[in-house]
Amino acid sequence: MKVNEIFFSIQGESGSIGLPTIFVRFTGCNLRCTYCDTKYSYFEGEPDTPEGVMDKVRSYGIKRVCLTGGEPLIQPREEMQQLLDLLGEDGYEVSIETDGSIDISRFRLHDKQRFILDMKVPSSAMSDKMNFENLKRIVPERDEIKFVVGNREDYEWSKDLIRQYNLDPGLGYQLIFSPIYGELTYQQLVEWLLEDRIDARFQVQLHKIVWDPNQRGV
Numbered sequence: 595m596k597v598n599e600i601f602f603s604i605q606g607e608s609g610s611i612g613l614p615t616i617f618v619r620f621t622g623c624n625l626r627c628t629y630c631d632t633k634y635s636y637f638e639g640e641p642d643t644p645e646g647v648m649d650k651v652r653s654y655g656i657k658r659v660c661l662t663g664g665e666p667l668i669q670p671r672e673e674m675q676q677l678l679d680l681l682g683e684d685g686y687e688v689s690i691e692t693d694g695s696i697d698i699s700r701f702r703l704h705d706k707q708r709f710i711l712d713m714k715v716p717s718s719a720m721s722d723k724m725n726f727e728n729l730k731r732i733v734p735e736r737d738e739i740k741f742v743v744g745n746r747e748d749y750e751w752s753k754d755l756i757r758q759y760n761l762d763p764g765l766g767y768q769l770i771f772s773p774i775y776g777e778l779t780y781q782q783l784v785e786w787l788l789e790d791r792i793d794a795r796f797q798v799q800l801h802k803i804v805w806d807p808n809q810r811g812v
């Protein structure tokens with residue numbers, strides 16, 4: 595496996611937002627979202643092993659990890675599964691940020707491990723790469739489905755998907771809406787969500803408020 599960076603910060607996104615978290619950012623992505631804030635992870639990085647990653651993770655003394663990238667699920671499958679197994683054996687809480695294009699059923703999760711499935715909206719220019727079958731593979735109370743939206747068209751696209759796949763929060767589906775940083779105001783997205791009575795979590799990238807938005811490794 596190839597690792598771009600490992601760092602310790604607060605979780606800036608998703609359901610565990612604000613909690614201290616160790617980030618393992620893998621190198622390489624199969625998509626090229628227009629708005630991607632992590633382009634430096636496409637190629638830069640060093641080879642490592644699941645055991646090597648575990649050693650570094652253990653050194654931080656916190657039992658919460660976020661696997662991200664790049665796209666973590668394009669790393670060699672055996673090695674990624676081995677890392678998930680090692681984290682599971684040690685009782686780590688794990689969130690896996692994934693880009694919606696990779697079959698999430700290729701990986702076996704342990705207790706306290708979950709996917710954050712980002713369904714790429716039209717303005718990402720990647721929505722035709724989505725594997726919509728993933729929406730049937732999601733485990734409602736466990737996983738989260740995320741929409742990172744930049745305009746009204748993205749927002750309508752997301753609502754259509756929620757309707758079409760019956761991603762009803764009443765059935766345990768956990769939905770997140772987040773603005774593309776700098777593209778859509780927080781207020782505009784919040785007002786749309788409230789107006790339409792969408793039972794989803796509004797999320798900002800907390801680390802971009804705490805630190806300079808261009809700072810790496812936070």
Ligand SMILES: C[S@@+](CC[C@H](N)C(=O)[O-])C[C@H]1O[C@@H](n2cnc3c(N)ncnc32)[C@H](O)[C@@H]1O
Nearest residue numbers: 629630631632663664691692693712742774775
């Ligand atoms: C950098 S990606 C890595 C994981 C995976 N490739 C994915 O896209 O889910 C992690 C999260 O950051 C989000 N993200 C990237 N650039 C962003 C931006 N400019 N504004 C808001 N969210 C952004 C992505 O949409 C994704 O949910």
Ligand SMILES: Nc1nc2[nH]cc(C(=O)O)c2c(=O)[nH]1
Nearest residue numbers: 603604605606607662801812
């Ligand atoms: N603090 C912080 N939280 C994050 N949550 C998801 C991130 C990511 O880049 O995937 C991220 C990140 O880059 N920084």
Ligand code: SF4
Nearest residue numbers: 623626627630664693
């Ligand atoms: S899938 Fe994730 S890492 Fe890849 S380009 Fe899109 S936001 Fe960036």
Ligand SMILES: [Mg+2]
Nearest residue numbers: 606631632662
């Ligand atoms: Mg990030």
